[in-house]
Amino acid sequence: xxxxxxxxxxxxNNISExxxxxxxxxxxxxxxxxxxxxxxxxxxxxxxxxxxxxxLEYKPLKVGESWGELFDCxxxxxxxxxxxxxxxxxxxxxDVSGEALLYSNDGxxxxxxxxxxSAFDTALxxxxxxxxxxxxxxxxNELNLYLDCGCNDLFGNVKDNGALxxxxxxxxxxxxxxxxxDYEVVLSLLKTLDRDDEKFKYxxxxxxxxxxxxxxxxxxxxxDSLSLLEKVLGIKSTVDHEVTAVGHAHIDLAWLWxxxxxxxxxxxxxxxxxxxxxxxxxxxFVLSQPQxxxxxxxxxxxxxxxxxxxxKQGRIELVGGMWVEADTNLTGEESxxxxxxxxxxxxxxxxxxxxxxxxxxxxxxYSAAIPQIMKLSxxxxxxxxxxxxxxxxxFPYHDFVWNGxxxxxxxxxxxxxxxxxxxxxxxxxxxxxxxxxxxxxxHSLAIYGIGxxxxxxxxxxxxxxxxxxxxxxxxxxxSGKVTDFFQKLEEKKDTLNVYSGELxxxxxxxxxxxxxxxxxxxxxxxxxxxTVETYLVLNNKDTRILEDIWKEILLYQFHDILPGSAIQRVxxxxxxxxxxxxxxxxxxxxxxDNSFKAYKDENNHLFNPxxxxxxxxxxxxxxxxxxxxxxxxxxxxxxxxxxKYTQIKNNKLETKDLSIKLDKKGYFTxxxxxxxxxxxxxxxxxxxxxxxxxxxxxxxxxxYRKQDIIPLVTTKQIVNEYNDLYVIKQSYTYDKTxxxxxxxxxxxxxxxxxxxxxxWQSMNRMLRSVSDFTIKADNAIxxxxxxxxxxxxxxxxxxxxxxFEICAQKWMTIADKENSISIISPAxxxxxxxxxxxxINLLRSTNYPCVNGDIGKHTIKYSYFIKDDxxxxxxxxxxxxxxxxxxxxxxxxxxxNLVETSPEIQVSAVxxxxxGKGTIVRLxxxxxKKVKSTLSIAIKHSELFETNLLExxxxxVNDSYLEFxxxxxxxxxxx
Numbered sequence: 023x024x025x026x027x028x029x030x031x032x033x034x035n036n037i038s039e040x041x042x043x044x045x046x047x048x049x050x051x052x053x054x055x056x057x058x059x060x061x062x063x064x065x066x067x068x069x070x071x072x073x074x075x076x077x078l079e080y081k082p083l084k085v086g087e088s089w090g091e092l093f094d095c096x097x098x099x100x101x102x103x104x105x106x107x108x109x110x111x112x113x114x115x116x117d118v119s120g121e122a123l124l125y126s127n128d129g130x131x132x133x134x135x136x137x138x139x140s141a142f143d144t145a146l147x148x149x150x151x152x153x154x155x156x157x158x159x160x161x162x163n164e165l166n167l168y169l170d171c172g173c174n175d176l177f178g179n180v181k182d183n184g185a186l187x188x189x190x191x192x193x194x195x196x197x198x199x200x201x202x203x204d205y206e207v208v209l210s211l212l213k214t215l216d217r218d219d220e221k222f223k224y225x226x227x228x229x230x231x232x233x234x235x236x237x238x239x240x241x242x243x244x245x246d247s248l249s250l251l252e253k254v255l256g257i258k259s260t261v262d263h264e265v266t267a268v269g270h271a272h273i274d275l276a277w278l279w280x281x282x283x284x285x286x287x288x289x290x291x292x293x294x295x296x297x298x299x300x301x302x303x304x305x306x307f308v309l310s311q312p313q314x315x316x317x318x319x320x321x322x323x324x325x326x327x328x329x330x331x332x333x334k335q336g337r338i339e340l341v342g343g344m345w346v347e348a349d350t351n352l353t354g355e356e357s358x359x360x361x362x363x364x365x366x367x368x369x370x371x372x373x374x375x376x377x378x379x380x381x382x383x384x385x386x387x388y389s390a391a392i393p394q395i396m397k398l399s400x401x402x403x404x405x406x407x408x409x410x411x412x413x414x415x416x417f418p419y420h421d422f423v424w425n426g427x428x429x430x431x432x433x434x435x436x437x438x439x440x441x442x443x444x445x446x447x448x449x450x451x452x453x454x455x456x457x458x459x460x461x462x463x464x465h466s467l468a469i470y471g472i473g474x475x476x477x478x479x480x481x482x483x484x485x486x487x488x489x490x491x492x493x494x495x496x497x498x499x500x501s502g503k504v505t506d507f508f509q510k511l512e513e514k515k516d517t518l519n520v521y522s523g524e525l526x527x528x529x530x531x532x533x534x535x536x537x538x539x540x541x542x543x544x545x546x547x548x549x550x551x552x553t554v555e556t557y558l559v560l561n562n563k564d565t566r567i568l569e570d571i572w573k574e575i576l577l578y579q580f581h582d583i584l585p586g587s588a589i590q591r592v593x594x595x596x597x598x599x600x601x602x603x604x605x606x607x608x609x610x611x612x613x614x615d616n617s618f619k620a621y622k623d624e625n626n627h628l629f630n631p632x633x634x635x636x637x638x639x640x641x642x643x644x645x646x647x648x649x650x651x652x653x654x655x656x657x658x659x660x661x662x663x664x665x666k667y668t669q670i671k672n673n674k675l676e677t678k679d680l681s682i683k684l685d686k687k688g689y690f691t692x693x694x695x696x697x698x699x700x701x702x703x704x705x706x707x708x709x710x711x712x713x714x715x716x717x718x719x720x721x722x723x724x725x726y727r728k729q730d731i732i733p734l735v736t737t738k739q740i741v742n743e744y745n746d747l748y749v750i751k752q753s754y755t756y757d758k759t760x761x762x763x764x765x766x767x768x769x770x771x772x773x774x775x776x777x778x779x780x781x782w783q784s785m786n787r788m789l790r791s792v793s794d795f796t797i798k799a800d801n802a803i804x805x806x807x808x809x810x811x812x813x814x815x816x817x818x819x820x821x822x823x824x825x826f827e828i829c830a831q832k833w834m835t836i837a838d839k840e841n842s843i844s845i846i847s848p849a850x851x852x853x854x855x856x857x858x859x860x861x862i863n864l865l866r867s868t869n870y871p872c873v874n875g876d877i878g879k880h881t882i883k884y885s886y887f888i889k890d891d892x893x894x895x896x897x898x899x900x901x902x903x904x905x906x907x908x909x910x911x912x913x914x915x916x917x918x919n920l921v922e923t924s925p926e927i928q929v930s931a932v933x934x935x936x937x938g939k940g941t942i943v944r945l946x947x948x949x950x951k952k953v954k955s956t957l958s959i960a961i962k963h964s965e966l967f968e969t970n971l972l973e974x975x976x977x978x979v980n981d982s983y984l985e986f987x988x989x990x991x992x993x994x995x996x997x
Contacts, residue, residue, distance in 0.1 A: 033217065036230060040209055043233050044202070052199045053115060053153065057191040058085075059102040059165070066095045069286060072129040075168060088184045089118070090173035093283065093591075098122065100167040100189055104160060110193045112157045114167065117150070117187040119180070122171040123290045124154060131325055133297055134290030136477050139182055140175035147445040149176055149472050151294060151480055153192070165191070172286060176475030178278030178589065197244050203485040204251040205232060207448060211254075211493060214452040221494060225254055257494040265454055265466045266502035267487055268339070269298070269307040272383060272442045272473030273314060275346055276592045277582040278871055279475070285317045287476035289325070292318060294478045296328060299337045302484050304501045308469075309333075310342035310381045312368035313577055319372075333373055339503050340369055342381030343401050348579040350382070350389045351534065351829045352541065352851055354548040355807035356930050357579060358391070359944070359971050360572050362399035366972050367936060376972070379403035379504060380432075383442040383469070385581045386720075387527035387829070391807040391989075393426030398971040398991060403433050403508040405467070410440040412528035413724075414824035418519075421460045421511055425522040427809045427950075428989035433508065433515055437467050446470035446483050451496040463514045467507050468499065524811060530720040531827035534852030535788075535863040536586025537593055537719070537872065538880050543600035544584055545849040547575055547607075550907040553631040554607050555933045557909055559941060559961070560654070560920065563614050565934040571603055587719045590872045617912035626910040627656035633921050633929050635659065637903055639747075639766065639775070646766070648746055651908075655917035664744035673741060675748050677769040680888065688736035688752050688763075697890040698840045700796070704858055707793035708776065708886070709733035710763070711861075712756055715788035718870045722788070724826055727854075731792060734761070746770055758783035773900065774886040780865065781879050788866040791884070794858045795843055797836045802855040803894060804830035805901065808930075808946045809989035810894060815855050827852050827863070832901040836860055837892035844897045847884035848905040895926060898948050902928070921945075924955035927986065932961075936973050940997040947986035954985050963996035 064070075064078030075097045083089055089096055098118065106112055116122065122135040138150030159165060173184045209229055215222045228250050235243040271291045275284045298305045309315070309329075319326040332338045344361040345368070353361070366376045380401045382388070385408055396404065404424065409417045420436045438457035444450050446468055454466045470487075471479035490499040535541075551572060555565045578596050582588050611618045630636035630651040640647045644667070650659040673684040683692035689709035693702045711733050717723050738753040750765040759782050766775040782789070801812040814822040815836070828834075834853045835844040845853070845862050852863035862884055867876045887900050921929050921943055930944040941961050947953050959966075959981070966981045971993055984992060 030217075033226065036226070037209070037213065040229055040233050043236050044205055044209060048198065048202050048205060048236050051195065052202060053113065053192040053194055055115070055190045055192050056112070057102050057104050059100045059189045059191065061098060061100055061186060061189050063089055063096045063098045063171070065090060069095045069170065069282065070097060072125055072170070083186050085186050085188060087186060089186060090184050092174055092178070092180045093280065094173040096171045096173070098169045098171050100165070100169070102165050102191065103163055104165060104191055105163045106157070106160060111155055112160060113153050113192050113194055114156045115153055115188060115190045115192045116169070117152050118171050119182040119184050119187060120171055120173045120175060121287070121290055122169040123286065123293060124167060124169045127166075129322070131289055131293040131322060134294045134477065135169070136472070137175055137181055137187070141177040141179055142472065143443070146441060146443045147472065147482070149477060151477060154297070156191070170286070172283060174279060174283065176472070176477055178475070197248070201244060201247055201251070203482065203489065204248065204255060205229070207486055207489045207493070208251050208254050210448040211496070214448050215495065219495070221257065228254055255489055255493065259492045259494060259496055259498055261455065261495065261497050263455060263458070263464045263466065263497035265451060265468050265497045265499040266507040267446055267468045267470055267499050268502065268504055269295070269305060269479040269483065270442060270469045270471045270473060271295070271476050271478030273311070273476040274474055274582050275311070275313065275577065275580045276588050277474070278589055280589070280591045280595065281577075284314075285321065288314045288317055289321055291476040291478045292325070292329065294480070295338070296332070298479060298481070298484060299332055301481070305484050306337055306339060306501050306503060307478070308339045308341045308381075308504055310340070311344070311346050312365045313346045313573070315372070316368070330373060336503075339505065340373060340377050341379055341405070341504055343369070343377050343399055344380065344382070345573060345576045346580045347382050347385060348576065349581045349584050350385055350392055351387050352544070352584050353579045354545065354831065355391070356552060356944070357548050357576060358395050358807055359930070361576055361579070362395060362401075362971055363936070363973070364569070364573055364576065366399055376400050379405060379508065381405050383407040386530040386533050386585055388525035389806050390426045390524040390811050391809060393424055393432045394428050394430035394808065394989070394991060395971065396432050397430050398993075400970065400972060401432070403435070405435050405437070405504065406525070407437060407440060407442050407469075408527055409436055409525050412824070414528045415821050419459055419521060420457065421463055421514070421518055423515065423518050423520045424525070425520050427806070427811060428987055431520070433511060435467055435508070435511060437469060439468055442469040443473045444468050444470040446487050446490070446499065448490065448493060448496055451490060451493070451499055455497050460514070460518065462517060463511065465507060465510050466497065467504065524806075526825060528824040530585070531852065532717050532720050532722045532866060532868070533585030533587055534827065534829045535850070535866050536868065536875060538865055538876050538882070539597050540578065540584060540586065540593055541851065542849045543597060544575065544578065545905070546907060547600060547603060549848070549905055550604070550607055551575070552931060553907050553909060554611055555931065556631040556654070556920070557611060557629065558614060559932050559934070560915070560918070561614050564938060566936070566938065567610060571606065574599065574603065586872070586875070588871060590874070593872060611909065615911065615913070618909060625912055627912070627914055629656050629909040629911055629915060630654065630906070631908065632902060632906060633923065634899055634902065636906060636908070638908070639768075646744060646747060646749065648768070652917040654920040656911065656915045657917050662746050664746050667742040667744045667749070670741050670743050675741075675767060677767060677772070679772050679890070682767065684741065684750065686736070686739065687733060688739060688754065689733055693888065695841055695888065695890055700840060702795050702797070702841060702843065702888065704794040704796055706733060707795070708765075708774075709792045710754060710761065711790050711792045712784065713788045713790065715786050715866050715868065718868050719872060719875055722827055722866070726788070733792070756784060772888040774888075776884050776886075778864065778880070778882040780882060782865055782867065782877060785867050785869065785874065785877065789864045790854070790861050791864060792859065792861040795836065795860055796858070797841060797843055798838045799836050802828070802853070802860070803835045803837065804828060804853075805833040805898065806831055808991055809948065809950070813855065815857060817856060826856065827854060829853070832905055833897055834860065834862070835894060835897055839892065840890065842889045842892045842897070844887040845884055846887055846897070846901045846904050848901070850882065850884055895949055898928070899925070918960045919958060920960050922956065922958040924953060926953045927955045930991070935995055940995050942973065943994045943996065944991065945984070945994065946991040947989055950988045952985070952987060955983060957982055957984050959996065961996050965997045967995040967997070969993045969995050
């Protein structure tokens with residue numbers, strides 16, 4: 023046999039044996055059982071407060087018995103008598119096949135527990151947290167403990183049939199525990215070394231000797247083993263690279279579990295964090311998401327105050343200025359501002375300071391608008407992990423300057439390990455060293471702990487880190503702070519590469535479409551909130567009464583809720599809350615002005631809450647009324663009633679600028695622009711096509727267009743011609759799915775409005791509206807927050823072909839010098855724009871994580887807007903008109919010209935300032951050109967200031983004109 027092969031097999035076999043001895047032999051010697059505790063429990067479907075636990079009915083529970091179903095709750099009472107005659111430290115060993123939080127007798131959270139069999143990527147560590155010292159809790163030789171338990175593991179599963187696995191008192195051998203950690207770290211070090219490394223043989227032989235000592239346990243085997251391993255751990259590193267290690271627990275505010283469980287996860291996780299802070303002097307932890315912290319405050323105020331104390335001591339570091347770690351593709355522009363405003367101001371109010379960094383490790387791509395929003399929210403640094411999840415092209419940098427729209431730049435670090443759940447092992451440090459792209463920067467960031475479902479770091483993480491401060495052949499690791507790391511990176515900023523545009527994730531593109539109802543309600547309520555704020559300001563009322571509503575909408579923008587990647591319960595509960603919020607907003611407006619109506623009738627007037635003329639169509643049965651409403655008023659500039667029609671048969675439709683042919687199958691076969699005399703359609707436009715979709719809620723498979731693209735054919739089609747418009751009514755069926763489609767073609771404009779009422783019953787299918795146009799353009803232009811961004815229609819590079827599904831906020835446009843065609847759809851965000859195609863993703867039904875995702879009834883709206891120029895400003899104005907949520911009122915409101923600017927400037931918000939002492943008007947330049955805009959504001963004021971997004975005054979400004987850079991946001995404070 024080849025000697026090299028023999029050596030390889032020999033080493034591999036022995037390393038496997040070493041791992042077995044570590045996990046099975048040595049680990050089992052750390053704890054010794056001294057007493058099995060009595061267990062009784064009180065079951066409930068939803069959580070019960072600590073103060074109410076004694077009102078519950080408890081019953082006995084034996085080891086091996088199940089105590090609940092998925093997401094059930096229970097209070098566990100553990101009791102036993104134990105005389106600690108040897109004065110040893112006594113520990114609770116507990117596994118309830120779920121999560122648990124131990125409380126003191128006076129209701130203070132002490133320690134979180136996680137079942138050892140919890141789902142988790144074991145390559146990143148073991149999730150179980152099953153031990154806690156209870157010596158001080160034994161009184162008069164008796165122990166009584168209460169734990170709040172959830173019948174779910176970290177990832178929303180029932181493990182081991184939801185049974186009690188053990189509840190014991192144990193003692194711990196500290197020397198064997200130290201030996202365990204020493205042995206684990208040295209063994210992990212060995213596995214990172216090349217076989218020809220000068221120290222490999224020595225370390226291998228040392229581990230082999232220790233392995234034998236563990237197996238045979240001869241006299242002094244523990245001390246002898248510790249001495250051998252200490253020599254290896256004492257070999258210092260000569261690697262010129264430092265790793266700042268920060269403890270963290272990524273907590274999804276909902277995902278494979280409901281929101282209510284995330285509130286409990288926060289408490290369990292922070293109890294674990296406090297335990298580590300008290301045990302290890304150098305342990306530091308980073309904490310994000312003010313919403314999560316507020317839940318902690320609501321749950322236990324004393325616990326919250328302890329959190330504030332640790333933060334002040336520098337043991338807990340606050341990161342991330344957003345209210346929640348929100349999606350940035352789908353969330354609207356003003357919502358992104360409020361994420362920053364409420365997040366940063368919460369930190370300022372509760373902790374006395376804001377943070378200088380944005381922390382979004384797990385969001386599915388990052389809008390090119392983010393750098394400007396960050397900078398205007400006092401954040402210069404950005405940390406993410408997710409871009410390392412690109413499936414096709416490896417992102418080229420780990421440290422870089424990100425240049426967004428409007429040439430706004432922030433400093434970014436993408437941790438080299440590619441995870442926020444680092445085990446902080448020698449393998450971690452080796453991977454970091456191997457993945458460094460900026461060779462002149464000798465620093466990296468490692469984010470360690472058990473996350474996604476919370477839990478956080480355990481003793482094992484800190485113990486490993488202590489042994490890695492200078493470990494042979496590896497970068498030097500030490501506990502530190504994110505801000506300290508970025509200060510070091512700041513020194514190298516001028517040497518870093520600049521990356522311009524969005525940070526597109528070549529993964530999870532299905533989230534642009536999954537869970538249609540949530541996307542609809544998010545967009546609808548974002549818009550309605552802005553309308554209500556404007557209405558309140560017009561009536562001299564304080565808009566701060568809407569803060570709690572805003573914060574709840576922001577919660578549902580969390581990156582596993584709005585994108586559609588959570589379980590069914592999350593969507594049932596959030597859609598119910600959306601509907602209740604809608605009614606609540608109506609009540610708020612009605613309390614201000616009882617002439618307000620939540621519906622249209624003949625006595626009501628339509629209020630336009632924008633600075634542009636609102637052109638809309640009101641539909642009542644077969645009556646279509648075209649209205650033009652003056653800005654900030656109910657003043658009707660024109661009204662055209664269409665209540666008489668003629669049914670036409672030839673399906674040739676003529677408008678002022680377009681000649682259109684409608685096929686009997688239901689789609690357009692020709693659209694000719696009369697002004698350019700150009701055919702715009704290749705074969706078909708607005709053809710409803712159903713694709714097989716074998717992805718999940720996150721992912722559309724990149725080869726889905728390999729299947730035949732066959733449009734649905736109408737089972738019924740009626741075309742009615744009115745004075746000012748055509749109304750096309752169509753019916754479609756597919757298997758058990760039925761679709762009723764209404765198309766409105768305004769003869770006076772170039773807009774085609776489409777409404778689908780769909781009873782969708784087609785699992786693993788995707789509904790798209792497919793069009794092929796003659797527009798010659800290498801790029802499509804996508805609306806994003808506070809601007810727009812170009813994306814390639816070509817497949818000429820691996821980067822371009824990987825972007826087979828792209829995202830837009832309200833519109834997507836293809837344009838050349840003669841014509842432009844846009845799809846406008848505020849609540850549909852996924853598009854395919856390659857070559858001649860422009861199509862929009864309307865629905866997709868997958869079975870994971872949400873069972874029967876999107877099965878049911880939906881109303882879907884989108885529009886085609888066709889022009890004989892490439893002016894994107896007109897597209898944006900049209901999209902704003904479509905997106906407006908108006909109000910109806912019995913009284914007339916005359917136009918006040920509340921805010922007047924140049925057409926290029928859009929109003930994002932009119933609201934009461936956060937201090938209640940003025941009014942905020944937020945404007946932005948929606949073009950990529952510099953604009954010198956006139957300015958007129960009818961709101962009474964004596965002084966006008968410009969502020970940042972957090973409403974800190976920056977400067978006094980001229981009240982007659984403003985100069986805007988491309989895509990620039992300006993926030994004005996009127997006092």
